[in-house]
Amino acid sequence: MYKEKILIIEDDVQIQNFMVYTLENAGFLVESAFNGKEGISKLIKSNSDLILLDLGLPDMDGMEVLHRIREWSEIPIIIVSARDQDREKAEALDDGADDYLIKPFSATELMARIRVALRHYYRMSHSMVKDQPDDTVYVNGGIKLDNGAHIAYKDGNEIHLTPLEYQLLLLFMQNSGKVLTYHTILRKVWGEGYGEDTSVLRSVMASTRRKIENNPAKPEYIETEIGVGYRMKEYEPSKEVES
Numbered sequence: 001m002y003k004e005k006i007l008i009i010e011d012d013v014q015i016q017n018f019m020v021y022t023l024e025n026a027g028f029l030v031e032s033a034f035n036g037k038e039g040i041s042k043l044i045k046s047n048s049d050l051i052l053l054d055l056g057l058p059d060m061d062g063m064e065v066l067h068r069i070r071e072w073s074e075i076p077i078i079i080v081s082a083r084d085q086d087r088e089k090a091e092a093l094d095d096g097a098d099d100y101l102i103k104p105f106s107a108t109e110l111m112a113r114i115r116v117a118l119r120h121y122y123r124m125s126h127s128m129v130k131d132q133p134d135d136t137v138y139v140n141g142g143i144k145l146d147n148g149a150h151i152a153y154k155d156g157n158e159i160h161l162t163p164l165e166y167q168l169l170l171l172f173m174q175n176s177g178k179v180l181t182y183h184t185i186l187r188k189v190w191g192e193g194y195g196e197d198t199s200v201l202r203s204v205m206a207s208t209r210r211k212i213e214n215n216p217a218k219p220e221y222i223e224t225e226i227g228v229g230y231r232m233k234e235y236e237p238s239k240e241v242e243s
């Protein structure tokens, strides 16, 4: 059976040990690097499937490591950092990180984020090969989106969405479990060059929530990641129907 290999770039020995232990127990192969240079050279030499990257490294900033890797690799990268600053989180995500975990985090949290990142990566590479329109039926909890028929359902009942609400919901269904920054959402739904004005996004989000949430003030589906963007909670079992 194929074992996925995870590369951890982290100088804190205790956190390294915790992650190595958690991942090996979950059946992954693990490789450790304790600074940025070592991390990059290990990535070049071995075929890793995902990277856990600390931002505070002894030889270079983790953001620089992220930028260098993104010059030639699309490998999923999850930032693990003690820096809980919205601007920095958003910047890392906009610059190509797939997710962001704030230390300290639990083994369960770590595993959940890794599963989401790997699944999205495989789905992305799969759809690039397919090269055909996405007529997937997306299901998450009580929300179903039939992208071939262009119809959305909540708890089995059809809901009527405006074109922007539909595009917004589609983006979240395609990326359930993943945090999406304001910047990413604006670019994907409103297009390149729309700018960074989030007021329209906020209002379309509010109207979408009124249609998909039981209580829009306490969203069960699309949660706010304060200062960063939004994340659609992923409900198990996800019964995605392949097209």
Ligand code: CA
Pocket: 010, 011, 012, 054, 055, 056, 057
């Ligand atoms: Ca560190």
